Amino acid sequence: MDRDDTTVCQETLQYFKTMLPSFSHEAKNALAVINENAGLMSDYILMAQKGKTLDLERLSSLSTTIRKQVARLNNLIMDVRQAAHGVDNSNQTVCLVQHTRQVSELLSTKAAMRSIQFNVSAMEEPILIHTRPVLLLHIMWTCLDYAMQTGEQGRHIGLSLEKRGENALVLISGIDKLKPESITAIMPDEQRSSVLSALNAELVIDENEKILLLIIGKHHA
Amino acid sequence: MPEKVLLVDDDEDLMEIVSERLKNRGMNVATTSNAEEALLWMDSKHYDAIVLDFLMPGMDGFEIIHTIRKQQPDIRILLVTGQMLADDARKAIRMGADVVLEKPADLEVLVKSIRLSDSEKDG
Numbered sequence: 001m002d003r004d005d006t007t008v009c010q011e012t013l014q015y016f017k018t019m020l021p022s023f024s025h026e027a028k029n030a031l032a033v034i035n036e037n038a039g040l041m042s043d044y045i046l047m048a049q050k051g052k053t054l055d056l057e058r059l060s061s062l063s064t065t066i067r068k069q070v071a072r073l074n075n076l077i078m079d080v081r082q083a084a085h086g087v088d089n090s091n092q093t094v095c096l097v098q099h100t101r102q103v104s105e106l107l108s109t110k111a112a113m114r115s116i117q118f119n120v121s122a123m124e125e126p127i128l129i130h131t132r133p134v135l136l137l138h139i140m141w142t143c144l145d146y147a148m149q150t151g152e153q154g155r156h157i158g159l160s161l162e163k164r165g166e167n168a169l170v171l172i173s174g175i176d177k178l179k180p181e182s183i184t185a186i187m188p189d190e191q192r193s194s195v196l197s198a199l200n201a202e203l204v205i206d207e208n209e210k211i212l213l214l215i216i217g218k219h220h221a
Numbered sequence: 222m223p224e225k226v227l228l229v230d231d232d233e234d235l236m237e238i239v240s241e242r243l244k245n246r247g248m249n250v251a252t253t254s255n256a257e258e259a260l261l262w263m264d265s266k267h268y269d270a271i272v273l274d275f276l277m278p279g280m281d282g283f284e285i286i287h288t289i290r291k292q293q294p295d296i297r298i299l300l301v302t303g304q305m306l307a308d309d310a311r312k313a314i315r316m317g318a319d320v321v322l323e324k325p326a327d328l329e330v331l332v333k334s335i336r337l338s339d340s341e342k343d344g
Contacts (some may be wrong), residue, residue: 028303037327
């Protein structure tokens with residue numbers, strides 16, 4: 001195993017280390033809502049046993065909430081399972097739109113803590129790329145995390161995707177104090193070079209537009 | 222006298238249901254999704270207990286525990302959290318929290334923890 005491979009393995013582990021606490025937090029919130037809704041239903045049953053009329057509309061609304069949270073939890077679990085499978089096979093065909101949604105959802109609580117909102121541009125058309133999924137998630141996560149930590153709280157961070165020729169682009173806007181040296185702050189040189197090389201990608205800063213671009217090249221499915 | 226409880230959580234749906242369940246158990250519950258508003262209310266009103274989501278927007282959980290404890294030394298502070306390392310839970314207790322509950326929390330444990338404040342006062 002050469003140095004690049006070792007770095008890629010370490011960065012893969014790093015992704016799971018940073019992502020799993022966010023997953024756990026989101027999952028526990030969903031479980032808490034399910035738990036309290038089920039508890040409230042039990043309260044209503046006890047009240048009904050004591051002669052109080054059941055409010056069927058209210059019960060139906062509780063049941064809808066539970067179903068929504070189960071769907072939310074199921075999506076989270078599928079995302080994590082997909083990421084875990086991404087470790088086995090080095091290159092897979094994945095949808096960049098889905099990966100962007102996944103990262104922004106898992107980072108949503110962290111963003112809310114800093115009163116930051118992600119403005120994700122409507123991305124209905126799938127953008128399929130052949131890539132290393134976990135490394136892609138990792139670099140997207142790292143870039144968004146950097147965007148959140150730099151500058152004022154209470155901002156909007158823009159997130160959009162583009163297909164430009166042979167390349168797929170992830171554009172992150174609304175980052176304060178973006179300078180060429182920010183690249184090193186996002187990820188140290190050695191790790192970044194290995195990860196980007198494995199992804200056949202490039203990280204570029206547009207200082208004027210305050211945009212961070214992840215350009216993923218050539219490996220289109 | 223019904224226990225006066227202040228419920229603070231940025232997940233409004235969850236807060237509404239927990240509030241209803243505590244009211245069903247005879248408690249007097251006020252709710253807010255804003256930590257700063259909670260601190261303002263506590264300036265002018267007395268509560269027996271505050272049930273607080275540890276992770277809330279624009280708020281340092283440890284700092285708010287410290288502020289609440291300074292404002293109302295007798296209030297019972299109950300933290301409900303989706304994720305907290307053991308070291309952080311110990312720190313929260315050192316800063317003045319009485320109980321740390323992990324989500325999904327058992328409501329009956331929460332109720333018992335709130336009512337403990339009354340029995341302590343009575344004792």
